Amino acid sequence: MLNQKVADLRQDYRKASLNESDVAPTPLLQFDKWWQDAVSGQIDEPNAMTLATSTPDGRPSARIVLLKSFDAEGFLFFTNYQSRKGLELAANPNVSLLFFWKELERQVRIEGTVSKAPEPVSDEYFRSRPAGSRIGAIASPQSQVIPDRHYLENKVKQLEEKFGKEVPARPSHWGGYIVKPSLVEFWQGRSSRLHDRVQYSWLADAWKIERLAP
Template identity: 65%
Template sequence: MSSIADIRRDYSLKTLNETEITENPFQQFADWWQQAIESEIDEVNAMTLATASLEGVPSARIVLLKGYDENGFVFYTNYESAKGQELAENPRASLLFFWRELERQVRITGLVEKVSSTESDDYFLSRPTGSQIGAWASPQSHVIENRSWLENKVKELETKFSTEPLTRPSHWGGYRVKPVIIEFWQGRSSRLHDRIQYTLQENNSWKIERLAP
């Protein structure tokens, strides 16, 4: 059996130089996003969301990006879930995209706010019916008796919403991560990776720096 320590991969696909990047990190993300889409990466919008409690206890999980622009990066979840409770206590978070096929990472650190009710309503109504009912049925992150409890709850709600409008539950909606730091990481040979960091300044401009790998 091979040793875990022997598992390694050398990166050599691309480079990332200061002369190749844009002054605006959102445009740089858009460029990389388009390349990731064209590369047909499986679940290209999957990202790690890291949060922390008021006491600083960290927690991370995979969520899905559902939109981005110069205001930030948006995902949706249950406001009463563990991450929702942590964001209520400590509205800061980090996001991490890892696009293995392109040997790239994007790290985003920022402040978090809820999106508007209208945005949450619009997205909720665009979801498949099963996902909409799931948002009502699941008390996310809370202990439940067993799988049957959840399945029975779904059946109960399917009956309820067969005669009532299926609207968004008040405990479910979107968050927007408003970046203060965005780092673009390009894998390079011998672990001498390219890392370019954008840091938001007080005048809303972005400072661009190269980080050691």
């Protein structure tokens, strides 16, 4: 079953290295350093990240969402609370995030638990969104089956007529989540697949830094 055309796709990584003696004392500081590199490197959507969730019985699902902020509290993103991911987060708060910055030959993998962002945070961000995005968040029953594209476009048109130039309030089914990390791994591609992997693990009151085999 091996597809040789796929199997032969290879790229050697040589741009940088990562040593545990050189990283920041906390994963947030190290992430911020790499984040600045990603932004200054003009990577297309450096805030795009894979969010992996699962049901209580362990059935996983993953999709791309956009990071909107990060600080000592965790990593913030926004979505529909009634979507598939929202329902899975309500039932099982354990999540994983993955950033892949191909141009820098880097990955950041984050494991942790999620909680809803405070309502004022969600309200503030919702008001900052473009008008079309605000209407879209109200109109879309995210992850639910709909009859066709026209159904969605018709709902959007009705809401645009209803609100006009008025800024609608954030719907209760939409808002932010904060991922609080318990494990963060920084991956730097290296030649011959001998990649550098440095892992931070939270141990009660401090971060433990270790190197992992590639």
